[in-house]
Amino acid sequence: MRRSSALLATAALTSPLFLAPGAAHADATDVTTRAASVTVEKETTVITGRLWPKLTVSPGTVMTVNGRVLRQGSTGPEPVEGLEIQLDVPPDLLEAGSIKTTRTFADGSFRAAFTVGRQLGKSGAVTARFEGNESLTGSQVGLGTVNVRNxxxxxxxxxxxxxxxxxxxxxxxxxxxxxxxxxxxxxxxxxxxxxxxxxxxxxxxxxxxxxxxxxxxxxxxxxxxxxxxxxxxxxxxxxxxxxxxxxxxxxxYRTQWYNFNASPEPVKKGGTITVKGQLYRFRDKAGPGPNAPVYVYFKAAGTTTYKQVAATKTDANGWFAKTFKASVDGTWKAVYKETSGYLGSTSDGDAVDVR
Incomplete structure (x- = not known):
């Protein structure tokens, strides 16, 4: 009896699996592989940029864009190398053949340039753009409106x-x-x-x-x-x-000398020469210039240079007078020098014959 049980057990292990009619079709349907729907989450990018030298420019100006692209990684913003950056420039602003694409460097920065065309009076907005790829979203930045003028x-x-x-x-x-x-x-x-x-x-x-x-x-x-x-x-x-x-x-205010005179004429050598005159100042109402500094100059006959020989001031009525010992023939003049509020003025020269 024990042996028979053992044989039955062996037979049960080695017998082929019996399938009822129709069962194979039902099992095949249940195990069919279905395609899985996979969603890839892209990282966000941020692009910045600046257009140089300015927004109103003349034809032929080379416009330069300096910018940067960063992706928002799990640990914060990170630079991305090798991204293609496109400059969108209206055709009216662009000189034929200008390069409008570039790529980012290792630090995420980029530099691009284009040349402004000859269409005077035209205006248009310029944009720097990253299209995006399988792992990064696209982004763009407005760089301003360029105006073409002389x-x-x-x-x-x-x-x-x-x-x-x-x-x-x-x-x-x-x-x-x-x-x-x-x-x-x-x-x-x-x-x-x-x-x-x-x-x-x-x-x-x-x-x-x-x-x-x-x-x-x-x-x-x-x-x-x-x-x-x-x-x-x-x-x-x-x-x-x-x-x-x-x-x-x-x-x-303008100033002017009146009644300037050196006298007497002629004068004996060793005698006294009196030099005098009146200074006027021309404000809203003209009038004498009181307490004004005056410089007296003398040029000896036969010479070309005046030398300062005295300094004095005008009185309350704008007059000054100064006396000198007569020694040689020569010409006298009075000078009022320019100040913070008044223009300077010089009198006419008056020659005195010394005998």
Whole structure:
């Protein structure tokens, strides 16, 4: 009996598996392999950039973009090397053949450039873009709106005289140039402006230039205050605006000598020569200049150089008088030297014959 049981067990282990009719079809359906849906999570990228030298430029300007691309990794922002960066530039702004693509360096930075075309007056937005790939999202950055204009410049600007006498007129000149001026611009308005503080500007005079070139102002308006002066061209759809350098002009009151005299004429050698005169100052109302420093000069006959021989001051009525011992023939004059508020003045020379 034991042996029979053993044989039955062996037979059970080695017998083929019996399948009921129809069972094979049902089992095959249950074990069919189905395709799995796999989602790949991309890392986010951030692109930054700056366009140089500026947004309003002249034709032929080489525009440079400096930027960087970082991916947001598990440990924070990380640079990515070898990413292709595309510059999107409107065709009207682009010179044919300009390179508009580049790749990032090991630190994620990139540098790209394009040359501005000849289409004056055109404007358009420029963008730097990374398209993205199998592991990184795309990103882009706006670099600003580029405007194509003629370059303008004001040179050799000068406002004079300096210093300027109170209530005199100001004269100013300079030159306005426009480049490359493919369209031959005409009718350029220019403004002579002044500012009392160097910040707030007002128009003093204006004119219109037929073509770029020399400009000249000589207004009949009286100037009464110290001021900064400049010339401004406001620009147009085809040409950039420009402002000249500033020129500060100091306004001072005029002075003048009256009744200057050296006497007597002639005079004996060893005698006394009296030199006198009256100084006037011209403010809103002209009047004598009191307590003003006066310098007396003498030039001996046969010489060419004046030498200072005395210093004194005017009295309350603007008069001065100074006496000298007569020794040789010569010419006398009085000088009031320029100060912070007044222009200097020199009297006519008065010759005295010493006998």
């Amino acid at each position: 370059y303008s410049e004001i040179t050799d600007f000068n406002a004079f005289p300096e210093p300027l006498a109170y209530r005199d007129t100001i004269v100013a000149h300079g030159r306005l140039d426009v480049r490359p001026d493919y369209t031959n611009v005409t009718s350029l308005p220019v403004y002579l402006e002044y500012s009392l503080d160097g910040t707030t500007w007002k128009v003093w005079a204006s004119q219109t230039l037929a073509r770029p070139g020399s400009l000249y102002f000589n207004s009949e308006k009286a100037v009464t205050k110290d001021a900064y002066w400049r010339v401004r061209y406001p620009g147009s759809d085809l040409t950039m605006p420009v402002v000249s350098k500033t020129d500060f002009v100091d306004v001072k």
